[in-house]
Amino acid sequence: MDIKDFVVPLAELRHTCDPAEFPFATTEELKPREEVIGQARAVSAIEFGLSIRNHGYNIFVSGIPGTGRNTIVKSIVKRISLDRPVPEDWCYINNFKDLDRPLAVKLAPGSGRELQRDMEKFIELMLSEIPKVFESKEYEEQKTGIQEELERAKEVLFEDTGRRTKEMGFQLTVTRTGIVKVPLFKGKPLQAEDLEKLSAEQRLEMDDREKKVDTEIRDFLSKARQLDKEARERIHELNRKVAHFAMGHQLDDLKEKYGANPRIPDYLAEVEEDILGNLKEFLGQTPELPFHIEGMDRASFLERYRVNVLVDNSKTKGGPVVEEANPTYNNLVGRIERKMRLGVAFTNFTMIKSGSVLQANGGYLIMNALDVLRSPFAWDALKRIIKKNEVKIEDIGELYGIATAGIKPEPIPISLKIIMLGSPWLYYLLYYYDEEFRSIFKVKSDFDTQMDGSREEKARYANFIGAMAAEEKLLPFSREAVAEVIDYAARLAEKKGKLSLRFSDLSDLVREASFWAGREGKRTVETGHVDKALDEKVYRANLLEERIQELLTDGTIMVDTTGAVTGQVNGLSVYDLGDFSFGKPSRITSRVYIGKAGVVDIEREAKLSGRIYNKGVLILSHYLGGTYAQDKALSLSASLAFEQSYSDIEGDSASAAELMALLSAVAGVPVRQDLAITGSFNQKGEVQPIGGVNEKVEGFFAVCKAKGLTGSQGVVIPKSNVKNLMLKKEVVRAVKDGKFQIYAITTVDEAVTILTGMQAGERQADGSFSEGTFNVLVDKRLKDIAKKLKADEKTDKDKDEKKEKKDENNDVPKKEPEKP
Known part of the structure; x- marks a missing residue:
C-alpha cells in the first residue's frame, strides 16, 4: 500500500453550492412565499x-x-x-341561591361582553329609575292612603277599647311613653285623697277591673300591631309593585334578547327578586359609614349583579x-x-x-x-x-x-x-x-435537523433568505452570498448532500451578514459579508481556543508537529462550549515493559474517563489479544495516557490514536509527529466514524500553521467520515497548495502504514506475519516478553523448590549419641 492511496481528493474536502443554480441576481427578484422547508x-x-x-x-x-x-x-x-x-363566550354569574357557587354561562361569540354591558346599564338605570317612581305623586298618594287607613283603623280600635275600659272604671290616655290607664271615681279621675276613702272591698273590686283593663290594652296593642303589619305588607307589596313597574320593560327586553339561553331567563328573574328584596340599596336608604371599608359600600353590594366575562371571543376569527x-x-x-x-x-x-x-x-x-x-x-x-x-x-x-x-x-x-x-x-x-x-x-x-441538499431544496433556502430579508428589511443577498449561506448550512449538517435545518443559526447569519454589508455602505450582501459574519461570530466566542492555541504554540502544552517519536501519537479531541466548538490536538503516549498487568489506562485509573472512553480501551485490549495472541499468551504491561490532560475525557474517538501509540511502543517503531489521527475501531480492526471531524482537522491545522507548515503535515480520519467533511476555505487552500494533507483509512493496518511508513503485514498460513513488516516487530516483541516472563517464572519456581527442600532438611531431627 502506498500512502498516496489514502489521500482524500480535494473535491471531497468541501462541498460547495454553485451560484449558477439560482436564476436570479439578488433575492430582491424573488417573490416571497410561505412554505415549510424540509x-x-x-x-x-x-x-x-x-x-x-x-x-x-x-x-x-x-x-x-x-x-x-x-x-x-x-x-x-x-x-x-x-x-x-x-x-362561545364563557361568563360567571351570581348564584343568588348559593353565593359560594357561581354559575357558568355559555353565550354566543361576543354576547358575553354584551350581556355584561346590558346588566351594567340595567343596574345604572335602576339606580335612577327606582328612586323616581318612589318619589312620584301616585306612589305617595297610595302610600299615604295606606298609612291614613292604618291611623283611622287604629283610632277606631282605640275608641272602642277606651269605651269598654271606661265602662270598667278606667280612662285610657295615650302619651309619649305609651298608654296610661287612669281609674275613675264617679266619672272623674280618681284622686289620691279619694283613694284613701275607698274601702278594702272597693279596692279589691277596682283591682279586678284593672286586670280586665290590662287585658283590653294588651288586646288593643296586639290588634294595633297586626294593623301595622298589614299596613307594612301593603306598603311592601306596593313597593314591589312600583319597583317591578320600574324594572318591567327593561327586564322584558333582556329576557327577550337572551331568552334562547337556558340560564339567562332564570337568572334575570333571580336578579329582579333580589333587587325587590334589597330596595333600600337602590333608594339610598342604607346608612353611610364614616369611612370607606372595601366590600361594605353600595358599590361592592352592586357587584352581585355584574357579569364576569371569562372568555370573550368577540374579536376572534376561527378557533x-x-x-x-x-x-x-x-x-x-x-x-x-x-x-x-x-x-x-x-x-x-x-x-x-x-x-x-x-x-x-x-x-x-x-x-x-x-x-x-x-x-x-x-x-x-x-x-x-x-x-x-x-x-x-x-x-x-x-x-x-x-x-x-x-x-x-x-x-x-x-x-x-x-x-x-x-x-x-x-x-x-x-x-x-x-x-x-x-x-x-x-x-x-x-x-428533523437536516434535509437533502437537492436543487429544489436549495431554491427553497434561497426563497427563505429572500423572504426573511424582505420581512426584516435586510439588504438583498446576491446569489453568491446565498450560496455561501447554503455552504454554512451544509457544514452544520455535517454530511455530504445534506443541509441543516437549524434555521435560528442560519437566520442569525443572514442578519449579521446584512449588518456588515450595511456598515460598509453596500446595497447588496456579497460572499465576503457572509464570511465576515462567520469570522466575527467565531471571534466573539473563541477566546478559549486562542488561549489554548497560544499554549500549544509556545510549547506550554507539548505537541510535536515534526519528526517521529516511538510510543507517541497526536490524538484529536473537540471542546464543545455550547455556542462554539473547536478541535485541539493532544499528545498520547504509551510505555511497554515486562509484566502481566495488561494495558493500564492512566485516565481510567485516575477516574478521569467516561464509560464510552473506557469501552474503547477495553476493545483495544481485546484487539491486541485477537491479533497477536493466537499462538501464545498475551503477556505484557503497558500504560496509556493523555499527557497534560487534567479534566474528564469521554468518547472513543481517540482509541485509534491510543492503539497506534501502544503498537509503536511495543514494536519500537517511531510514529510521525507531523500527523494527527482520529477515529475509533472495533475488535476486528475496522476503523469507525467519529463526530466533530471538521473541528478536529481544523484544530490540528491551526497548530501546524502557527508552528510552520512543512507540506508533510496532515490528519488521518476514518474513510466513513469523508462524507462529513466541510472544511474551512483556508484549510482547503492549504491542501490545494500542497501544504497540508487529509488521509482516510478503513483499517488499523492502513493507519500503521501512514503513521510509521511501514507495511502492517498480513498473517501467513503458518500463523506468522510477513517478514519486514510492522506486525512482525510487534509479534516478536510480544514473544520476547512472553519468553522472558516464562524464564523468570521458571527461575522463580526453581528458587522456590530449592528453598522448600532446604526447609525440609532443616526440619529432620538429629540423632542423639547413646549414653554409656
Whole structure:
C-alpha cells in the first residue's frame, strides 16, 4: 500500500453550492412565499393531529431548539384555525341561591361582553329609575292612603277599647311613653285623697277591673300591631309593585334578547327578586359609614349583579390560538383573586380569572413541555383537564385536601387541542415514566435537523433568505452570498448532500451578514459579508481556543508537529462550549515493559474517563489479544495516557490514536509527529466514524500553521467520515497548495502504514506475519516478553523448590549419641 492511496481528493474536502443554480441576481427578484422547508414528516403529523377530533389526540412536537418548531407550529395552527368555528363566550354569574357557587354561562361569540354591558346599564338605570317612581305623586298618594287607613283603623280600635275600659272604671290616655290607664271615681279621675276613702272591698273590686283593663290594652296593642303589619305588607307589596313597574320593560327586553339561553331567563328573574328584596340599596336608604371599608359600600353590594366575562371571543376569527409562555398552574387553569377587608381576605365571583386553557377553549393551546414540568402542580392539572374535558378553577390547596374558605365556581367543559414542544429526550422520558402521557398525547411530530441538499431544496433556502430579508428589511443577498449561506448550512449538517435545518443559526447569519454589508455602505450582501459574519461570530466566542492555541504554540502544552517519536501519537479531541466548538490536538503516549498487568489506562485509573472512553480501551485490549495472541499468551504491561490532560475525557474517538501509540511502543517503531489521527475501531480492526471531524482537522491545522507548515503535515480520519467533511476555505487552500494533507483509512493496518511508513503485514498460513513488516516487530516483541516472563517464572519456581527442600532438611531431627 502506498500512502498516496489514502489521500482524500480535494473535491471531497468541501462541498460547495454553485451560484449558477439560482436564476436570479439578488433575492430582491424573488417573490416571497410561505412554505415549510424540509419538515414534511413533522408537518404531516401536526396536520393529522389538528384534524382528528377524537379524545387524546394532542400533539407533542419533538425536536431540538432552532429547527423552526415554534414558527412552523404557529403557522400551521393559525392557518387551520381559520377553518374552525368561533367558540362561545364563557361568563360567571351570581348564584343568588348559593353565593359560594357561581354559575357558568355559555353565550354566543361576543354576547358575553354584551350581556355584561346590558346588566351594567340595567343596574345604572335602576339606580335612577327606582328612586323616581318612589318619589312620584301616585306612589305617595297610595302610600299615604295606606298609612291614613292604618291611623283611622287604629283610632277606631282605640275608641272602642277606651269605651269598654271606661265602662270598667278606667280612662285610657295615650302619651309619649305609651298608654296610661287612669281609674275613675264617679266619672272623674280618681284622686289620691279619694283613694284613701275607698274601702278594702272597693279596692279589691277596682283591682279586678284593672286586670280586665290590662287585658283590653294588651288586646288593643296586639290588634294595633297586626294593623301595622298589614299596613307594612301593603306598603311592601306596593313597593314591589312600583319597583317591578320600574324594572318591567327593561327586564322584558333582556329576557327577550337572551331568552334562547337556558340560564339567562332564570337568572334575570333571580336578579329582579333580589333587587325587590334589597330596595333600600337602590333608594339610598342604607346608612353611610364614616369611612370607606372595601366590600361594605353600595358599590361592592352592586357587584352581585355584574357579569364576569371569562372568555370573550368577540374579536376572534376561527378557533382561538393561544401561546402560553409561562404555563404555571394559575396561568393554565385560572385563579380566584382576593381582596382584604379589615385584615381578612374575601372574594366573590367577579374575582374569578380565566387561564390559557379557557382562553384556548374551542381552539388550540401551544406551550413548552419543559416549562410545564418545571411549574409546580401545572402538569398534573393539565392532565386532569385533558382527561375530564373540563376546567375547575380552584385554589391549589383544594387539590391536596387543604380546606380554604372561598367560592367554588361551577366547572366549565372544554374542547381544545394542546400542542406541547419539547426535546426528544423529554418525550421519551414522559412516554416511559408517565403512563398517562401516552394516552393524552397520541400524536408525535418529529422535527428533523437536516434535509437533502437537492436543487429544489436549495431554491427553497434561497426563497427563505429572500423572504426573511424582505420581512426584516435586510439588504438583498446576491446569489453568491446565498450560496455561501447554503455552504454554512451544509457544514452544520455535517454530511455530504445534506443541509441543516437549524434555521435560528442560519437566520442569525443572514442578519449579521446584512449588518456588515450595511456598515460598509453596500446595497447588496456579497460572499465576503457572509464570511465576515462567520469570522466575527467565531471571534466573539473563541477566546478559549486562542488561549489554548497560544499554549500549544509556545510549547506550554507539548505537541510535536515534526519528526517521529516511538510510543507517541497526536490524538484529536473537540471542546464543545455550547455556542462554539473547536478541535485541539493532544499528545498520547504509551510505555511497554515486562509484566502481566495488561494495558493500564492512566485516565481510567485516575477516574478521569467516561464509560464510552473506557469501552474503547477495553476493545483495544481485546484487539491486541485477537491479533497477536493466537499462538501464545498475551503477556505484557503497558500504560496509556493523555499527557497534560487534567479534566474528564469521554468518547472513543481517540482509541485509534491510543492503539497506534501502544503498537509503536511495543514494536519500537517511531510514529510521525507531523500527523494527527482520529477515529475509533472495533475488535476486528475496522476503523469507525467519529463526530466533530471538521473541528478536529481544523484544530490540528491551526497548530501546524502557527508552528510552520512543512507540506508533510496532515490528519488521518476514518474513510466513513469523508462524507462529513466541510472544511474551512483556508484549510482547503492549504491542501490545494500542497501544504497540508487529509488521509482516510478503513483499517488499523492502513493507519500503521501512514503513521510509521511501514507495511502492517498480513498473517501467513503458518500463523506468522510477513517478514519486514510492522506486525512482525510487534509479534516478536510480544514473544520476547512472553519468553522472558516464562524464564523468570521458571527461575522463580526453581528458587522456590530449592528453598522448600532446604526447609525440609532443616526440619529432620538429629540423632542423639547413646549414653554409656
